[in-house]
Amino acid sequence: MPTDISTFAAKQLSLLDSELQAELEETQLLTSTHAPTVLQRAGLALLNLTVSSQRTGFGGKTLLELSLDSAVGSGELPEHGLRIGDIVAVAEQPRGAERKKDREGMEKRGVEGVVTKLQKEAVTVALDKDDAEAPSGGNKLWLVKLANDVTHKRLSQTMTRLQKMQPAEHSVLTQVLFGHSSPTPIAKDDLNAKITWHDPSLNESQQGAIRFALASREVALIHGPPGTGKTHTLIELILQSLDRGQRLLVCGPSNISVDNIVERLSSHKVSMVRLGHPARLLPGVLNHSLDVLTKTSDAATIVSDIRSEMDAKQSSIRKTRNGRERRAIYGELKDLRKEYRQRESRVVSDLLRGSKVVLSTLHGAGGFHLKDEKFDVVIVDEASQALESQCWIPVLACGALKLVLAGDHLQLPPTIKSLNSKQAKASKKAAKANVDEVATNVASISVDDSEKSRDGKKGKEEDNTLETTLFDRLIVLHGDGIKRMLTTQYRMHESIMSYPSKALYGSKLIAAESVKARLLKDLPYPVEDTDDTREPLVFWDTQGGDFGEKTEDDDSGARGKSSLLAESKVNEHEAAIVRLHVGRLIEAGVKAEDIAIVTPYNGQLALLSQTLKDRFPGLELGSIDGFQGREKEAVIVSLVRSNPEHEVGFLGEKRRLNVAMTRPKRHLCVVGDSETVGRGSKFLKGWMEYLEENADLRYPDPSELQEDG
Numbered sequence: 001m002p003t004d005i006s007t008f009a010a011k012q013l014s015l016l017d018s019e020l021q022a023e024l025e026e027t028q029l030l031t032s033t034h035a036p037t038v039l040q041r042a043g044l045a046l047l048n049l050t051v052s053s054q055r056t057g058f059g060g061k062t063l064l065e066l067s068l069d070s071a072v073g074s075g076e077l078p079e080h081g082l083r084i085g086d087i088v089a090v091a092e093q094p095r096g097a098e099r100k101k102d103r104e105g106m107e108k109r110g111v112e113g114v115v116t117k118l119q120k121e122a123v124t125v126a127l128d129k130d131d132a133e134a135p136s137g138g139n140k141l142w143l144v145k146l147a148n149d150v151t152h153k154r155l156s157q158t159m160t161r162l163q164k165m166q167p168a169e170h171s172v173l174t175q176v177l178f179g180h181s182s183p184t185p186i187a188k189d190d191l192n193a194k195i196t197w198h199d200p201s202l203n204e205s206q207q208g209a210i211r212f213a214l215a216s217r218e219v220a221l222i223h224g225p226p227g228t229g230k231t232h233t234l235i236e237l238i239l240q241s242l243d244r245g246q247r248l249l250v251c252g253p254s255n256i257s258v259d260n261i262v263e264r265l266s267s268h269k270v271s272m273v274r275l276g277h278p279a280r281l282l283p284g285v286l287n288h289s290l291d292v293l294t295k296t297s298d299a300a301t302i303v304s305d306i307r308s309e310m311d312a313k314q315s316s317i318r319k320t321r322n323g324r325e326r327r328a329i330y331g332e333l334k335d336l337r338k339e340y341r342q343r344e345s346r347v348v349s350d351l352l353r354g355s356k357v358v359l360s361t362l363h364g365a366g367g368f369h370l371k372d373e374k375f376d377v378v379i380v381d382e383a384s385q386a387l388e389s390q391c392w393i394p395v396l397a398c399g400a401l402k403l404v405l406a407g408d409h410l411q412l413p414p415t416i417k418s419l420n421s422k423q424a425k426a427s428k429k430a431a432k433a434n435v436d437e438v439a440t441n442v443a444s445i446s447v448d449d450s451e452k453s454r455d456g457k458k459g460k461e462e463d464n465t466l467e468t469t470l471f472d473r474l475i476v477l478h479g480d481g482i483k484r485m486l487t488t489q490y491r492m493h494e495s496i497m498s499y500p501s502k503a504l505y506g507s508k509l510i511a512a513e514s515v516k517a518r519l520l521k522d523l524p525y526p527v528e529d530t531d532d533t534r535e536p537l538v539f540w541d542t543q544g545g546d547f548g549e550k551t552e553d554d555d556s557g558a559r560g561k562s563s564l565l566a567e568s569k570v571n572e573h574e575a576a577i578v579r580l581h582v583g584r585l586i587e588a589g590v591k592a593e594d595i596a597i598v599t600p601y602n603g604q605l606a607l608l609s610q611t612l613k614d615r616f617p618g619l620e621l622g623s624i625d626g627f628q629g630r631e632k633e634a635v636i637v638s639l640v641r642s643n644p645e646h647e648v649g650f651l652g653e654k655r656r657l658n659v660a661m662t663r664p665k666r667h668l669c670v671v672g673d674s675e676t677v678g679r680g681s682k683f684l685k686g687w688m689e690y691l692e693e694n695a696d697l698r699y700p701d702p703s704e705l706q707e708d709g
């Protein structure tokens, strides 16, 4: 059934609005109810700053470097949670009694900008407005993090554009993406055409996926389960498309996903440009950044001359004696900036025009640089981690004829805040003891909905929600015929892989020869052969013991905003088993940095971190959600839930469990109560049964477990 494009876009717009509201509520709640010092402690503000330098950055923007006022003490900034790309306001620091009132007006009077550089002693902010007068001289300044509505603006612009398009303006690709026409059938000859592979080691399913993507006219999905070489496959697809004279726009939801591709492409001498602020890019990809190329290419001198002139003017502002002098300089800077932009944009468009591959985040593809650029194919990596509206940014920006999405819809989708806050409200009402699931990520209620819609059992209406990704929706719309799955995985021991393969991937996964029997005892450094290091799969079953979970207030004062909302679960006995198991692995010689502990509950994570971080430096501890995309030699999963009601909370989300159980290479140790967990869902029941039959089963002996207070 085709979807009405304008109705779809309108619904997305309203969902995006709720999402923004949820984010604003969270941030405003924090800034309006807490004193600046509290905000600083929570990592959301920096106090007692002064401008240590002012210069011109990419796009002619003013860069303010802020460091601690020397009257305040040592040069290092206090610990903070600011990240590059955060939107902040910089303003004069309010004094004494006026503090609260001043803070309320801060957004109006201060200047806004984006954090572009973080050093131990300074933070650099690129100001948004050209003519914003940077706060200068005299008083101390402070900086506070604001809600980021930039992303939202671009998403809603994109959806508004889609909404307003007349049917005649819809490209063939757009029509296929909404089911108004079917994808052009692929001719057998096209699929079997002779191909000279750049990488002869590609396996059959990878080659098949590339052939399929090359032969598809409008859309192709590459389904890459954990460790199956999705990015590896995309690199070959990019090279093959270039061989066919195509021009490509390659995107991912995060900077790291894009950089990963740039790094791997760079050995192939491809003419490419990476869009995006250099401060957010990996050092290894800087040579391909548009900003850096603009400075280093032959044409760059005409830009750098004028940049030096602007810098000189910027620094002279600080020496001015009155407002008139300052205004005069701002006037001159305005003219210079105009000239600078004209020259810079000539250099930029020459560079872009000469590039066969342009890479950027999905969001970055909506910038002005690509306004007049045309591409044959848009390729999106990690597409099941992106909102549908994000994927439309590159598609609409460059008039693409074809879209290739690579991802795995059976791992976790992007985080949706409005869902969390809805669920927070619902669960607060629903149960006294059961409020914790808001702490981490996606709500299981709605996730179940989207799972059903993937199975095609749900009505069309439910397909249009934020958490339904484009990847999901296209499978429902056009069926499995538009996707190809990669089936050889290069990460996990066969017994670690088997259950997720059977339960989620139609038993199609195959463990590559090189990994299927790898054990910890075979690591390339000395590891003893013990009961633990020769086992790929261990299950510590706590059923029947006195191993109940507890609900805890999360008052750790940690800086994630979620921690301010969360109550969480802990299970001290499980923590003791985890400590015992880690201790044994390390004693056998496994390096701490080769071991990770993951758990879905922040409370459990905090408890484990307290007692293990110092004892075993290098050991990694994290939430399951934060570990997506990663791998380790050994992974210990603490499931936490153990209660007479058989409540499993968000363990019920099989995509979360899938992520947890597919991170390890050689050893997976599960700690949990099979009695509680096994009643959670069909998937969990099956998993417990699989573990009981295939894992090395352990039953905790209380005398061995050392507990921490």
Ligand SMILES: Nc1ncnc2c1ncn2[C@@H]1O[C@H](COP(=O)(O)OP(=O)(O)OP(=O)(O)O)[C@@H](O)[C@H]1O
Pocket: 201, 202, 203, 206, 224, 225, 226, 227, 228, 229, 230, 231, 232, 233, 490, 491, 629, 630
């Ligand atoms: N054909 C192949 N032959 C041998 N090794 C391969 C092959 N394809 C991929 N690999 C290896 O498998 C690992 C995973 O590859 P890659 O990073 O491309 O996977 P991915 O699917 O993008 O990752 P993720 O599992 O996080 O989605 C890498 O170490 C890669 O070198």
